[in-house]
Amino acid sequence: MISTRLLGNAVRAEENVLLTLVGPHAPMGKLMRRYWIPALRSDELEAGGAPVRLRLLCENFLAFRSPEGEVGVVDHRCAHRCASLFYGRNEEGGIRCVYHGWKFARNGQCIEMPSEPPETDYKARVRIRALHVAEKFGVVWVHMADGAPPPLPHFDWNELEAGKALSVSFMMRECNWLQALEGDIDTCHVGFLHLGAVGPDAFEEGSLNYYRQMPENLAPKYEALETEYGATYCAYRHAGPGNTYHRIGHFAMPFWTMVPSEPMDHIHARAWVPIDDHHSMLVVIGGPRSTFTRDKHGELLPGAGVAIRYLPNTSDWLGRWRIEENPRNDHLISRETQRGRSYTGIEGIPVQDQAITESMGPIVDRTKEHLGTSDRMIMLTRRKLMRAAAALRDEGSVPPGADAAESYHHLRAGFAILPDDTDWLDYYNSRRSVWSKGAAAPIERMKRHAAPAPGNAT
Ligand code: FES
Numbered sequence: 001m002i003s004t005r006l007l008g009n010a011v012r013a014e015e016n017v018l019l020t021l022v023g024p025h026a027p028m029g030k031l032m033r034r035y036w037i038p039a040l041r042s043d044e045l046e047a048g049g050a051p052v053r054l055r056l057l058c059e060n061f062l063a064f065r066s067p068e069g070e071v072g073v074v075d076h077r078c079a080h081r082c083a084s085l086f087y088g089r090n091e092e093g094g095i096r097c098v099y100h101g102w103k104f105a106r107n108g109q110c111i112e113m114p115s116e117p118p119e120t121d122y123k124a125r126v127r128i129r130a131l132h133v134a135e136k137f138g139v140v141w142v143h144m145a146d147g148a149p150p151p152l153p154h155f156d157w158n159e160l161e162a163g164k165a166l167s168v169s170f171m172m173r174e175c176n177w178l179q180a181l182e183g184d185i186d187t188c189h190v191g192f193l194h195l196g197a198v199g200p201d202a203f204e205e206g207s208l209n210y211y212r213q214m215p216e217n218l219a220p221k222y223e224a225l226e227t228e229y230g231a232t233y234c235a236y237r238h239a240g241p242g243n244t245y246h247r248i249g250h251f252a253m254p255f256w257t258m259v260p261s262e263p264m265d266h267i268h269a270r271a272w273v274p275i276d277d278h279h280s281m282l283v284v285i286g287g288p289r290s291t292f293t294r295d296k297h298g299e300l301l302p303g304a305g306v307a308i309r310y311l312p313n314t315s316d317w318l319g320r321w322r323i324e325e326n327p328r329n330d331h332l333i334s335r336e337t338q339r340g341r342s343y344t345g346i347e348g349i350p351v352q353d354q355a356i357t358e359s360m361g362p363i364v365d366r367t368k369e370h371l372g373t374s375d376r377m378i379m380l381t382r383r384k385l386m387r388a389a390a391a392l393r394d395e396g397s398v399p400p401g402a403d404a405a406e407s408y409h410h411l412r413a414g415f416a417i418l419p420d421d422t423d424w425l426d427y428y429n430s431r432r433s434v435w436s437k438g439a440a441a442p443i444e445r446m447k448r449h450a451a452p453a454p455g456n457a458t
């Protein structure tokens with residue numbers, strides 16, 4: 001019998017603290033501050049327009065686009081007597097506090113101090129904190145550490161075929177970043193939470209439809225591998241005579257995932273950016289989706305293709321990219337629908353994910369868990385994060401990928417149906433070789449993570 005608390009994988013209370021808290025003094029918070037963070041959509045900031053309150057990793061900033069079109073992200077407090085610059089005037093050359101008129105450039109330097117005698121040089125010695133800023137892929141990125149920042153992470157977004165536009169979406173979730181992220185690397189839940197009301201009969205008999213295989217086999221086998229950038233998994237299950245259905249996805253340091261929601265080669269990445277310890281922002285940057293979530297009649301599967309119902313953004317610290325469904329309205333669950341065509345009674349796949357991870361509370365108490373074999377990737381991801389945070393705290397080691405933009409290159413997720421005797425990692429490495437034109441090193445299988453060969457899957 002397999003133990004439900006797999007050897008060495010129970011999380012202790014102090015480990016849960018290490019894993020989840022992201023304030024400026026927390027080890028995981030210090031780790032996150034070593035990476036570029038996708039912070040806002042570019043179109044949230046209008047040239048010369050209202051500044052935006054931006055909470056990141058438990059700190060409060062102000063983002064604004066100057067009349068000249070340049071973006072600044074600064075401490076929201078004026079250096080004089082800490083009035084909020086949210087009320088400030090977005091002027092050419094900087095933002096001006098309306099209390100006594102001090103003006104700060106985008107780099108944080110005080111450039112005007114009209115309330116002080118003009119003969120003093122006080123202003124030259126006053127500045128507010130300003131973050132490094134970059135703008136790319138329709139996103140405003142920030143880096144919170146001092147000193148010269150590394151290049152942006154080199155995901156494959158640049159390599160989308162001509163004419164295939166990137167889309168960028170943000171969505172706030174009312175829970176800690178890690179439990180939200182763990183939903184992305186837990187592919188087993190798809191057959192329940194999202195497709196639990198769909199039986200194999202919804203698809204042509206004998207068809208190798210990607211979605212037919214999930215209701216047919218709800219308990220896939222897993223292999224998870226630690227990698228330089230984070231961790232990679234394959235969940236695999238039988239797919240008719242001679243074939244195995246593989247779902248391959250990734251965790252990349254410190255908060256990125258790639259999920260197998262499309263056939264292999266799909267270019268996208270998802271960031272779970274901590275707003276604070278109890279709120280996170282999902283940022284999805286990716287190429288266009290295809291239409292595989294349909295049944296044999298061409299109908300969309302329940303919950304697929306449902307438009308997200310955003311509430312209007314407000315200027316509150318927690319007012320950006322909220323959705324209508326939340327814990328206070330039970331995510332608009334319909335018990336009637338739950339008895340019928342939907343396993344959950346909750347509309348929309350992203351909303352189902354939102355409801356279930358928010359239902360765990362602001363920070364899930366991982367000491368109460370009983371992890372199973374399907375949680376292998378989650379265990380590996382936690383270990384990778386804990387080791388990196390402890391190594392930075394104890395030895396000052398640069399966390400994986402923080403200074404190595406190329407670690408994120410040629411990394412893609414997806415699913416594939418392959419002959420039983422194909423090793424998924426060989427297949428994945430062969431695709432990786434195509435994406436990189438032979439340049440990328442293959443991902444290695446380390447002995448300690450080895451699992452039964454995919455061909456033995458049932
Ligand atoms: S508080 Fe901002 S200028 Fe005085």
Ligand SMILES: [Fe+2]
Nearest residue numbers: 183190194353
């Ligand atoms: Fe999900």
